Amino acid sequence: MANNLDPVWKALSDPTRRAILDLLRTGPKITTEIVEAFPDMTRHAVMKHIDVLRDSDLVNTREEGRRRINSLNPVPIRQIYERWMGPFSELWSSTLLRIKDDVEG
Amino acid sequence: MANNLDPVWKALSDPTRRAILDLLRTGPKITTEIVEAFPDMTRHAVMKHIDVLRDSDLVNTREEGRRRINSLNPVPIRQIYERWMGPFSELWSSTLLRIKDDVEG
DNA sequence: TAGTTACGTTACTCTTTGATTACATATTGG
DNA sequence: CCAATATGTAATCAAAGAGTAACGTAACTA
Numbered sequence: 001m002a003n004n005l006d007p008v009w010k011a012l013s014d015p016t017r018r019a020i021l022d023l024l025r026t027g028p029k030i031t032t033e034i035v036e037a038f039p040d041m042t043r044h045a046v047m048k049h050i051d052v053l054r055d056s057d058l059v060n061t062r063e064e065g066r067r068r069i070n071s072l073n074p075v076p077i078r079q080i081y082e083r084w085m086g087p088f089s090e091l092w093s094s095t096l097l098r099i100k101d102d103v104e105g
Numbered sequence: 106m107a108n109n110l111d112p113v114w115k116a117l118s119d120p121t122r123r124a125i126l127d128l129l130r131t132g133p134k135i136t137t138e139i140v141e142a143f144p145d146m147t148r149h150a151v152m153k154h155i156d157v158l159r160d161s162d163l164v165n166t167r168e169e170g171r172r173r174i175n176s177l178n179p180v181p182i183r184q185i186y187e188r189w190m191g192p193f194s195e196l197w198s199s200t201l202l203r204i205k206d207d208v209e210g
Numbered sequence: 211t212a213g214t215t216a217c218g219t220t221a222c223t224c225t226t227t228g229a230t231t232a233c234a235t236a237t238t239g240g
Numbered sequence: 241c242c243a244a245t246a247t248g249t250a251a252t253c254a255a256a257g258a259g260t261a262a263c264g265t266a267a268c269t270a
Contacts, residue, residue: 006120009117009118009120009123010118010257012114012118013114013115013117013118014257014258015111015114016258018114018189021193022192025192025193025196030216031216031217032215032216032217041258041259042259042260042261043216043217044218044259044260044261045258045259045260047217047218048257048258048259049258052257065216065266065267065268066215066216066217066266066267066268067215067216067217067267068216068217072196074193074196074197077190077193078193078194078197080190081186081190081194084123085182085185085186085190087127087130088126088130088179088182088183089183089186091130091177091179092179092183115227119227119228121228135246136246136247137245137246137247146228146229147229147230147231148246148247149229149230149231149248150228150229150230152247152248153227153228153229154228157227168247170236170237170238170246171236171237171238171245171246171247172237172245172246172247173246173247
């Protein structure tokens with residue numbers, strides 16, 4: 001298992017890629033289905049994003065004939081939460097945060 | 106309150122900036138203190154990272170004489186968790202995930 | 211088997227980003 | 241006041257990232 005989450009952070013920094021992950025949350029999709037969900041972009045641009053997601057292990061791809069079935073791997077997202085966001089969550093319940101919410105809300 | 110979390114994602118995608126946030130988790134720091142925590146980088150490089158963190162509202166800065174005191178704002182991190190990671194957390198406990206873990210582990 | 215479908219590879223732009231260098235300003239302690 | 245401290249601005253540069261375009265291959269199906 002890859003232990004360095006840097007590529008995952010990089011992958012998540014792009015809104016298109018996060019949208020692809022949102023899409024895959026509803027179930028596996030073949031590449032063409034994903035491409036068609038982004039009509040403002042060329043097929044190749046979307047495929048590059050899928051490549052990045054696969055390289056960072058956020059998406060698994062298995063081939064079935066001429067189709068490639070892409071499915072979400074939620075493990076790296078969970079790792080980001082546990083390893084990095086977890087420590088910050090202590091601050092979410094602090095008094096300072098509540099004050100800030102009051103001021104801004 | 107800023108509602109678009111895109112700049113926050115971008116800010117978090119850089120390991121140096123995440124390290125700065127980790128540092129600020131222990132309490133507010135003046136700019137020079139942060140700079141000195143990254144001896145492999147020039148002062149300006151670190152300051153630019155602080156600028157990005159401030160622009161994305163992850164860090165608040167107040168001036169005190171010739172010093173700038175930088176403090177962590179955990180709110181955007183919480184928002185990322187709630188708005189984006191939360192929906193995925195359903196999958197963390199799903200059967201699909203357990204099967205996947207078994208296959209890959 | 212011929213044409214359509216699904217996907218891949220390579221190469222080339224254009225923009226953004228991370229970092230450096232040089233110069234400048236403001237504060238403060240002695 | 242003056243030198244050291246703390247920070248800021250501007251110009252520049254290299255590398256990475258996002259997107260497009262052109263061409264190619266393998267598989268299904270009618």
